Amino acid sequence: xxKTSSLKRAGYLCTGLVAAALMGLAAAPVxxxxxxxxxxxxxxxxxxxxxxxxxSSQASRNITMNIYEPLFGFSEDIRxxxxxxxxxxxxxxxxxxxxxxxxxxxxxxxDEMTAEDVKASLExxxxxxxxxxxxxxxxxxxxxxxxxxxxxxxxxxxxxxxxFASPRAPAVIIPEEEAAKAPNEISFIGTGPYKFVEYVxxxxxxxxxxxxxxADTDHEGIDGFGxxxxxxxxxxxxxxxxEPGAAVAALETGEVxxxxxxxxxxxxxxxxxxxxxxxxxxxxxxxxxxxNMKEAPSDNPKFREAVQIALNNEEIMAIATEGLxxxxxxxxxxxxxxxxxxxxxxYYNVAxxxxxxxxxxxxxxxxxxxxILTDSTIPExxxxxxxxxxxxxxxxxxxxxxxxxxxxxxxIRLQDEGWNGWxxxxxxxxxxxxxxxxxxxxxxxxxxxxxxxxxxxxxQELISTDSEEGRKAVFEKIQKRMYEFFGIIKxxxxxxxxxxxxxxxxxxxxxxxRVYDVWLEQN
Amino acid sequence: MTVEEAAETPExxxxxxxxxxxxxxVRFFGRLAAxxxxxxxxxxxxxxxxxxxxxDLIAPYEPNKNNYRSLLAPPSMKHWFGTDGYGRDILSxxxxxxxxxxxxxxxxxVMTGVFGVFLGMLAGYVRWLDNLLMxxxxxxxxxxxxxLAIALAAALGPSAxxxxxxxxxxxxxxxxxxxxxSVLVIRALPYVEAAVxxxxxxxxxxxxxxxxxxxxxxxxxxxxxxxxxxLAEAILSFLGVGPPPPAPSLGNIIAEGRTYLQEAGWxxxxxxxxxxxxxxxxxxxxxxxxxxxxxxxxxGREAG
Numbered sequence: 001x002x003k004t005s006s007l008k009r010a011g012y013l014c015t016g017l018v019a020a021a022l023m024g025l026a027a028a029p030v031x032x033x034x035x036x037x038x039x040x041x042x043x044x045x046x047x048x049x050x051x052x053x054x055x056s057s058q059a060s061r062n063i064t065m066n067i068y069e070p071l072f073g074f075s076e077d078i079r080x081x082x083x084x085x086x087x088x089x090x091x092x093x094x095x096x097x098x099x100x101x102x103x104x105x106x107x108x109x110x111d112e113m114t115a116e117d118v119k120a121s122l123e124x125x126x127x128x129x130x131x132x133x134x135x136x137x138x139x140x141x142x143x144x145x146x147x148x149x150x151x152x153x154x155x156x157x158x159x160x161x162x163x164f165a166s167p168r169a170p171a172v173i174i175p176e177e178e179a180a181k182a183p184n185e186i187s188f189i190g191t192g193p194y195k196f197v198e199y200v201x202x203x204x205x206x207x208x209x210x211x212x213x214x215a216d217t218d219h220e221g222i223d224g225f226g227x228x229x230x231x232x233x234x235x236x237x238x239x240x241x242x243e244p245g246a247a248v249a250a251l252e253t254g255e256v257x258x259x260x261x262x263x264x265x266x267x268x269x270x271x272x273x274x275x276x277x278x279x280x281x282x283x284x285x286x287x288x289x290x291x292n293m294k295e296a297p298s299d300n301p302k303f304r305e306a307v308q309i310a311l312n313n314e315e316i317m318a319i320a321t322e323g324l325x326x327x328x329x330x331x332x333x334x335x336x337x338x339x340x341x342x343x344x345x346x347y348y349n350v351a352x353x354x355x356x357x358x359x360x361x362x363x364x365x366x367x368x369x370x371x372i373l374t375d376s377t378i379p380e381x382x383x384x385x386x387x388x389x390x391x392x393x394x395x396x397x398x399x400x401x402x403x404x405x406x407x408x409x410x411x412i413r414l415q416d417e418g419w420n421g422w423x424x425x426x427x428x429x430x431x432x433x434x435x436x437x438x439x440x441x442x443x444x445x446x447x448x449x450x451x452x453x454x455x456x457x458x459x460q461e462l463i464s465t466d467s468e469e470g471r472k473a474v475f476e477k478i479q480k481r482m483y484e485f486f487g488i489i490k491x492x493x494x495x496x497x498x499x500x501x502x503x504x505x506x507x508x509x510x511x512x513x514r515v516y517d518v519w520l521e522q523n
Numbered sequence: 524m525t526v527e528e529a530a531e532t533p534e535x536x537x538x539x540x541x542x543x544x545x546x547x548x549v550r551f552f553g554r555l556a557a558x559x560x561x562x563x564x565x566x567x568x569x570x571x572x573x574x575x576x577x578x579d580l581i582a583p584y585e586p587n588k589n590n591y592r593s594l595l596a597p598p599s600m601k602h603w604f605g606t607d608g609y610g611r612d613i614l615s616x617x618x619x620x621x622x623x624x625x626x627x628x629x630x631x632x633v634m635t636g637v638f639g640v641f642l643g644m645l646a647g648y649v650r651w652l653d654n655l656l657m658x659x660x661x662x663x664x665x666x667x668x669x670x671l672a673i674a675l676a677a678a679l680g681p682s683a684x685x686x687x688x689x690x691x692x693x694x695x696x697x698x699x700x701x702x703x704x705s706v707l708v709i710r711a712l713p714y715v716e717a718a719v720x721x722x723x724x725x726x727x728x729x730x731x732x733x734x735x736x737x738x739x740x741x742x743x744x745x746x747x748x749x750x751x752x753x754l755a756e757a758i759l760s761f762l763g764v765g766p767p768p769p770a771p772s773l774g775n776i777i778a779e780g781r782t783y784l785q786e787a788g789w790x791x792x793x794x795x796x797x798x799x800x801x802x803x804x805x806x807x808x809x810x811x812x813x814x815x816x817x818x819x820x821x822x823g824r825e826a827g
Contacts, residue, residue, distance in 0.1 A: 243781075244782050245781060245782055245784055245785075248785070263782050263783070265595060265783060265786040265787070266782075266783075266785065266786060268786075269785065269786050314591070315589060315591045318591035318594070319589060319591050319594065319608065319609050319610065322594070322608065323594070376763050379782070382768070383608065383609065386609065386768050386769045387589055387609065389769070390587060390588075390589055390769065401767055401768060401769070402767070403681070403763070403767050403768055404681075405763075
């Protein structure tokens, strides 16, 4: 007996409603989409790889999500929807996922996508994927038809589809012959609306419209990572400009069209410029401060509590984000499904110097060096590190700032020694939900080097709980635990400022710059 | 009384030589004081030195005190130079920044002086070492100066000490070269030959006869090293390989201001002015010293 998932039909209903609403609103004549042109998008760093499944870097995702597509992805309201899959049928016992594929989907090399390609791609992900754990529940991948695969899970995993749809390091589908290749050795061939042309490191990545793109006609328009995508532009150039000032100048002169991110004060200045459109993407990420639980003095929970109590989160956030922030203690966004309410609130944004000093004394702190690892590549990290450092010095902690570049920071934080606290903005994890967030904090490679047994147990409980209500209850316990062992401090929530030239039409801010369904208005 | 007349007794001669030297020194400073660009340079530099020494007394605020209620505030009565993205007072940071810059500059001058004199003297005096040492120096000089410093500082890691080491390695070859060329000229002069003839030891010849006379080009060179190292320190900090934040080094302040050139230009402007003033002051002083110590230039000036 199999029950058909309601996934697809819900999708229909939703888009139908949205479309009806839009039609009602759009009584005035709508600007006609015009094809052609070259859209220049600016981002600050090189994509470390364009082999989408082997990297979880945002700089890569920004580009690869326009080239490749996965079987499932998130909709605008963060529910998994089929993209290259037609639908999914989950067996009664929850261990078998029968996935029919969309018909007539073409790769950029002209071949049609088959179940063999899907199997090969998923198997490659199991071996090389940057977030392999999301496919861990899979026991076997079988081709059960020319356009159908069936995934058998080791045990029922209610959160499987959500994890599988994660765009962090997306499980994209590539041709079978490419899937046989090692990481970073593939030709960049996907099924997306744009195909890869060239990558000149430190300069640009060029994409070109894929004329044989087979759009998902089950939708009216784009929806999150999926939906009906239309490529209007002839080419898209992702330019790498590390210097924000240079990127802004290029936007002001019209040399480029879209900035993936710009400094908040600059955005405020440009708001009055008629040639430029500003987008505020809020909330975008958590600002966190992560402890190394293996290195003194941060190996002591009392010491960590002292830091939590000492911090003035408002000051850190105001300076680090230049004013685009939100203060909330919760480990999920306020008002979202898993928001655990007031749990832990009494520890948040306390800034109580006296209490912190008392806790330090209780911890037996003896002026050991507290090394704050931060980077200058992501300005928010560097600034948060500096402000935290000053605040900790004020309660008598011997705080030293170690500001390096981002790749170096990523290297150092994987060591058990040489750092005590690390500033990190977590964008994608809280977006993906509790399982994705907590999985980064548990297991062998937990962010705090050591792991917290209780948190690990709660994580297992979370991913094996069937109902949403049940998972909510577990998440509440998780949030409580977070404010008991203080392995990580949530500093606050940040936003992301984006900007485009006014002639860029159809752009909707999202987790990555979607360059499909975007066109250039011709003057 | 001429020197010849006084030379009747060795004691009298020595007294006379000492008197002549004192007169020479007085005349040297008199000439410096009369040199217009030296006076301007000295005044500028002296002002900056005072600022650096009394930074704690002059600065109106703590240089690292954050204030998130006045981020990027423009210059006003409360904050003469405005505030930066942390709400820190730029005036106070620039004042403390001169201390860091001068500290690094002086350290580099001292270390470059010591190593440059040592190596230059060795190369110029011990002939068989000349080729070896100078080829090594040539090798170091083959790299563009600041680039070498950046590479070294990046390799050593960001800290003030490492910046000093990187700059010393970069500037020592040039200094050594100048010392060597002076030594080569001086060691062939009759008075050195006379010293050798009367049986003076190497130590006496080097320190008493050669080094003293090689000092003036060295001092001129060192003022330029001072100026260039202040500039280079700013470059290193700007690139994030100088003293780590939140240290208010002038380069750090400019680096923090570069994102806001359009919105808050004052952050980069004032430390820029401070660097320019320090470098200008040192260069003017260097020019003055060169003019006064170079007999040919001096004759031209005095004749004209």
